[in-house]
Amino acid sequence: MLQVGLSLPRSPGAAAAAFPMAEPAAGEDSGTGPELLGSSPVTIVVTSEADTWDIDTSSCLGCGHFVDWDKMPEARQAAQIPRDVLGRPPKELKRLAREGCWAGSHAGRARLYPRLIQRVSCRLVTPDAPVYRDVAARLFGKPSVSSHPLPEFLEGCPVPTYCLNPHGVTALKKILICVGALFPDITHSPLLPALAALLLHYSQDEAQCFESLSRLIASNAPHAAYIDQSFLAHQASCMTFGDMASKHCPAAHRLIAGAADNVLEVYSEWLWWLFPGLPFAYAVRVLDVFLLEGQKVLYRIALALLKHFRLAVAPAGPQGSDIKAELRAFVGNIAQHVSVEKLLERAFGIRLFSRKEIWLLQMANRKALVERGITVVQRR
Structure with a gap:
């Protein structure tokens, strides 16, 4: 028996990458017309009942290419991530995180982080991955990224790079510059560059990292702020x-x-x-x-x-x-x-x-x- 569900991937190659996509019938409109800010095309996902998505795969498409693996600490033990971890009740999910359930798997974090952040309640119009690609193309299309200064809101703030390789350090700078362009109300945020750097270790590309960071910035959950912005x-x-x-x-x-x-x-x-x-x-x-x-x-x-x-x-x-x-x-x-x-x-x-x-x-x-x-x- 087949189950048909709707998936709204926030960036290409993210959630939908792990599943086969149904092909449109001949002459059928694929439904990918003009998009509003923050929207993404609807993907039809077809899976069998017997199939269960394993969060802890041995590899994750595209993740890790911003990382200098010689600097990364080795995991003490292999992660045993429950296959239904995202379906667990919130309290149990918190317990698993506190106990380090996915601490031993780079791929596990790379798959979990975007999905956990998608659950963060945020403003209706929040810049996402396609917006980042558009802004980055306009900002960095011709001049070198080194010619762009970091945003003023980072003045006096540490910008750690952790275990990023040179490519990752450049990507981090581009992401922070785009944050400055798309969130002009931010005037001071010491936490933001560290979060961007950490998330980049587990991101498939710059756009996915930016979208994750963007949702944390734009969170509107009551009494549950993520990032101070002044x-x-x-x-x-x-x-x-x-x-x-x-x-x-x-x-x-x-x-x-x-x-x-x-x-x-x-x-x-x-x-x-x-x-x-x-x-x-x-x-x-x-x-x-x-x-x-x-x-x-x-x-x-x-x-x-x-x-x-x-x-x-x-x-x-x-x-x-x-x-x-x-x-x-x-x-x-x-x-x-x-x-x-x-x-x-x-x-x-x-x-x-x-x-x-x-x-x-x-x-x-x-x-x-x-x-x-x-x-x-x-x-x-």
Whole structure:
């Protein structure tokens, strides 16, 4: 028996690449007329009941050609990804991500990431892969990409390249330039370049990576933001992290307060501890859960890092006068202190506020910053 379903692939070679497409009958209109912004042609997918799509194939069409494989950490064990993983309930899917269900498979991540991101609720008109191809062709058709500066919103922001090869580094720059062209309202976003770089490791092409990033930028899920897009929002998140550190990591907070003249200045780097501070093997495990749970995950893991930092320096305390530098060094050498599994276990053992409560706290901090004269467009 055959099952006929409709698939709306967001970019060529993505979801539909794994399935045979039905051929149109002679003289039949294929239905690929003029498209609206963000639309894609409808593909008829025909599969038998006996066929089950295996998320963990040994290879993934086109994925990995942006990667310098000599730099990529080797997987500790082969991934055992359930064949019906995308059909699991949300809570179970989160549990699988936290446990590293697909941590051992590059191809598994390459297939999962776009599909997980397609589930993110976002604005109706969101630039997608075809839009990227059109804009990139116009921007980079003749002059070299090196002649294009990075967007102003990246001023003062780290742009990590992780395990990308030279081709991948060039692609990353093109994607960020197109983000700047298509999202002019972004004025400051330290997280965005790291997300773009990580996603590019598992993307079939630049357009797919851009579309994934675009959906995260345009997310409109209530109380579940993914990416801060202004200096004001970023500073509010730093203040919010400070509030959480005081409540959930009191011992570590006292340590920081005793070693720093300005505690908020230390906490202003909380996002840096994760991206680009963490090694790639840790950062991509953070990405696994971030795509499912949003910004709240980042707070959790940064708090867990703070807890482990206190344990690492106790009982002697910080060894130098620069607590920020010590925290950076600790995060960069995190593998010497705690495994990624133990780090995530501690992170998800912290009882945080709800998403709504975190959002309300962020809004209160934004209001306080505005009253102090901090604006959306102000930069570091």
